[in-house]
Amino acid sequence: MASIAKKRVKEKADLKTCVYCGRVLPEKPVEVKVKTTTFNVCSDECRLETERYLALDKRFKLPLYIVIMVAAIVTLIIAISGGNMNYSYIMQVAVGIAFVIWPYPVSIFTTFQNNSIQFIVKVTRVVGIILAVFGAILLLFS
């Protein structure tokens, strides 16, 4: 009973936050249309940023996925063949850098109803930095 009530409160709160920055929406939120769904943002600034993000996402999602796929294949080949591990460390650094410059890992836009675009970009970049730094460390000390 209590958990249901809690969930309802959360869903309501989610609808009242800006899809871009995650702040609480004003009385009259600005709308952003993504395909057939309309999302609310808090300001014209956030509307422009959301549109910019979507345009970049469209352009750079494929290169990001290609880098991840190549890295996965190279790592797999090295693991199977017992080849030089340095190549898989280099791939890890490449994937990390790709996440930092192309932070567009999310395919479904409704994800942003729960996590703002700014939050996802930040998390993706932090993950990218961690991957790249650890890859570089492994490379240097192997």
Ligand SMILES: [Zn+2]
């Ligand atoms: Zn906002």
